[in-house]
Amino acid sequence: MIFTCFLPSLADNAQVLLNFKNLLTNADALNNWGNQSIGLCSWTGILCFNQTFHGLRLENMGLRGNISVDTLLELSRLNSFSVINNSFEGPMPAFKKLVSLRALFLSNNKFSGEILDDAFEGMTRLKRVFLAENEFTGHIPASLAKLPKLLDVDLHGNSFGGNIPEFQQRDFRVFDLSNNKLEGQIPESLSNKDPKSFAGNEGLCGEPLSPCMASPPSVPSPNSSKGKKLKNDVILTAGVVVGVILLASILAFLIIRYRRKKHVTVEDALPHSVNSVSTSEAKSIVVTQESMTSEDGGLNFVGREKGGFELQDLLRASAEVLGSGSFGSTYKALLLNGPVVVVKRFKHMNNVGKKEFYEHMKRLGRLSHPNLLPLVAFYYGKEEKLLVHDFAENGSLASHLHGKGGCVLDWASRLKIIKGVARGLAYLYEEFPDEALPHGHLKSSNVVLDHSLEPRLAEYGLVRVVEKKHAQQFMVGYKSPEVSQFERASEKSDVWCLGILILEVLTGRFPASYLRHGKGASEDLAAWVESIVREGWIDGEIRGKGNGEGEMVKLLRIGMGCCEWSLERRWGWREAVAKIEELKETDAGDHGTEGDHFYSSSLSLDDFVSISK
Numbered sequence: 001m002i003f004t005c006f007l008p009s010l011a012d013n014a015q016v017l018l019n020f021k022n023l024l025t026n027a028d029a030l031n032n033w034g035n036q037s038i039g040l041c042s043w044t045g046i047l048c049f050n051q052t053f054h055g056l057r058l059e060n061m062g063l064r065g066n067i068s069v070d071t072l073l074e075l076s077r078l079n080s081f082s083v084i085n086n087s088f089e090g091p092m093p094a095f096k097k098l099v100s101l102r103a104l105f106l107s108n109n110k111f112s113g114e115i116l117d118d119a120f121e122g123m124t125r126l127k128r129v130f131l132a133e134n135e136f137t138g139h140i141p142a143s144l145a146k147l148p149k150l151l152d153v154d155l156h157g158n159s160f161g162g163n164i165p166e167f168q169q170r171d172f173r174v175f176d177l178s179n180n181k182l183e184g185q186i187p188e189s190l191s192n193k194d195p196k197s198f199a200g201n202e203g204l205c206g207e208p209l210s211p212c213m214a215s216p217p218s219v220p221s222p223n224s225s226k227g228k229k230l231k232n233d234v235i236l237t238a239g240v241v242v243g244v245i246l247l248a249s250i251l252a253f254l255i256i257r258y259r260r261k262k263h264v265t266v267e268d269a270l271p272h273s274v275n276s277v278s279t280s281e282a283k284s285i286v287v288t289q290e291s292m293t294s295e296d297g298g299l300n301f302v303g304r305e306k307g308g309f310e311l312q313d314l315l316r317a318s319a320e321v322l323g324s325g326s327f328g329s330t331y332k333a334l335l336l337n338g339p340v341v342v343v344k345r346f347k348h349m350n351n352v353g354k355k356e357f358y359e360h361m362k363r364l365g366r367l368s369h370p371n372l373l374p375l376v377a378f379y380y381g382k383e384e385k386l387l388v389h390d391f392a393e394n395g396s397l398a399s400h401l402h403g404k405g406g407c408v409l410d411w412a413s414r415l416k417i418i419k420g421v422a423r424g425l426a427y428l429y430e431e432f433p434d435e436a437l438p439h440g441h442l443k444s445s446n447v448v449l450d451h452s453l454e455p456r457l458a459e460y461g462l463v464r465v466v467e468k469k470h471a472q473q474f475m476v477g478y479k480s481p482e483v484s485q486f487e488r489a490s491e492k493s494d495v496w497c498l499g500i501l502i503l504e505v506l507t508g509r510f511p512a513s514y515l516r517h518g519k520g521a522s523e524d525l526a527a528w529v530e531s532i533v534r535e536g537w538i539d540g541e542i543r544g545k546g547n548g549e550g551e552m553v554k555l556l557r558i559g560m561g562c563c564e565w566s567l568e569r570r571w572g573w574r575e576a577v578a579k580i581e582e583l584k585e586t587d588a589g590d591h592g593t594e595g596d597h598f599y600s601s602s603l604s605l606d607d608f609v610s611i612s613k
């Protein structure tokens with residue numbers, strides 16, 4: 001199977017990356033770099049979005065050697081750079097040349113020495129700076145404090161000294177200066193931070209730590225009466241201070257223990273108002289806690305255990321907006337030292353109570369099929385719900401069929417995808433015999449593809465928890481003729497969507513009705529189907545590329561059978577799935593002429609439908 005994913009800019013970047021790798025030592029983990037057959041986006045540690053390179057995530061690889069910033073400068077796009085947990089040493093490389101960088105992760109290495117005051121100057125897009133657990137010394141660079149977009153700063157576990165500079169930003173998501181050698185008064189602008197952010201710096205004082213003590217003007221002799229009184233006062237004050245600190249530590253310890261036990265507390269737990277940003281912008285999932293209530297719980301893992309992360313980790317993770325659908329935004333989150341997951345925010349799910357919602361999610365979590373995107377975890381908030389899924393490396397089927405920069409899918413890949421979709425759907429039908437619409441929202445952007453282009457169905461089984469009005473307006477299962485005309489969903493409504501998907505895959509054309517909601521959408525679809533037959537239904541990318549055209553005709557017939565207007569005549573899911581399973585990559589030899597006839601002739605829809613039966 002051929003994946004034609006090698007785009008010009010990727011090819012340029014490929015050589016630059018190989019040059020970059022050549023200066024690293026102990027780079028065995030990057031052995032597949034240079035392998036053109038898998039494509040750059042599948043090389044270890046390469047971050048791509050929609051098949052466009054956007055970053056390096058070279059974590060936990062034992063890497064050493066020279067990080068050549070000048071080489072990185074040649075990459076067409078570098079938003080995020082991470083070498084967390086490797087063995088790099090020496091001074092911090094001159095990253096400031098990478099002015100488009102948004103996230104820099106250098107934690108857990110052996111970088112050392114002072115960082116120049118202007119080391120971050122001009123990095124106006126930089127939002128995330130993780131330098132923790134290295135051997136940096138000297139002052140916190142002034143240019144870091146002046147970064148206009150800084151959201152996360154983690155410098156813990158170094159030997160930074162001197163005073164904390166005044167940070168231009170005030171609202172941090174991650175702020176950790178603990179375990180350094182910082183001293184002096186904490187700037188007032190940071191007084192609202194968690195005391196833990198400053199712990200382990202003996203010389204620091206002021207809010208949120210204990211007040212700074214003014215030094216006494218003169219020290220009387222300890223034996224004078226004044227001196228004795230002062231001594232007693234000092235002992236008394238010290239006793240009180242030690243007592244207060246001890247009490248505060250015990251309290252803090254108890255709180256942390258309590259939080260750990262619950263995984264996350266109510267306060268920690270609420271990822272709600274995720275700021276809207278442009279699709280390409282990498283950002284973290286911003287939490288504002290305004291909609292927190294005591295009814296909200298934490299992150300609930302379902303099904304199998306997933307790599308031990310908690311909501312806090314999710315909130316700290318760098319996140320990228322994948323898109324904004326009819327329910328809310330979807331983010332790809334890169335967990336530090338952990339998996340890559342997709343977080344989808346759902347509004348419009350308030351028609352079910354918490355108990356019912358939990359039960360339904362647990363039911364979804366128990367599903368397991370190679371063509372189903374597993375639900376990893378969910379979060380129940382009063383206003384919003386979050387669903388966490390695995391990330392599918394090759395994005396959505398829609399992005400390949402219609403997006404810029406997707407793979408050119410050959411016939412074999414398309415057939416594999418349709419077969420996978422059919423199998424996933426059949427599984428859902430078997431698992432949810434009581435649901436009218438076991439999937440409910442089957443469309444090409446809800447079919448995601450893994451590294452080998454194996455399809456996985458997403459956004460399935462949600463009809464029960466989505467508000468009816470919203471479902472009717474936006475979920476594609478509701479756009480079948482019977483629902484849009486008679487408001488009567490049937491299990492064949494999912495079959496209708498399968499048919500549309502088949503036609504979309506065969507033609508490479510976007511179904512018009514997705515752009516339109518409500519009544520009339522099905523008429524649009526009928527016109528779309530008719531135009532397909534009239535104007536040539538086969539995607540130029542798969543037409544005439546060898547054998548298999550007879551099989552394409554068969555698939556077209558299946559698509560038409562699934563898109564029968566009348567419910568009686570429309571195929572049932574079993575029939576559709578069985579017929580799809582029979583399809584082969586290449587023609588057995590008896591269909592070639594039939595295929596030629598189909599896509600070379602101009603047929604009316606009626607002609608076509610009668611022929612295809």
Ligand SMILES: Nc1ncnc2c1ncn2[C@@H]1O[C@H](COP(=O)(O)OP(=O)(O)OP(=O)(O)O)[C@@H](O)[C@H]1O
Binds near residue numbers: 324328448474
């Ligand atoms: N697990 C995933 N892995 C990779 N990409 C994903 C994943 N889940 C969703 N996406 C992609 O993220 C993008 C945004 O998804 P989202 O569900 O928000 O919008 P949509 O599918 O276009 O619309 P709708 O909300 O109606 O389903 C889509 O292109 C989708 O294919």
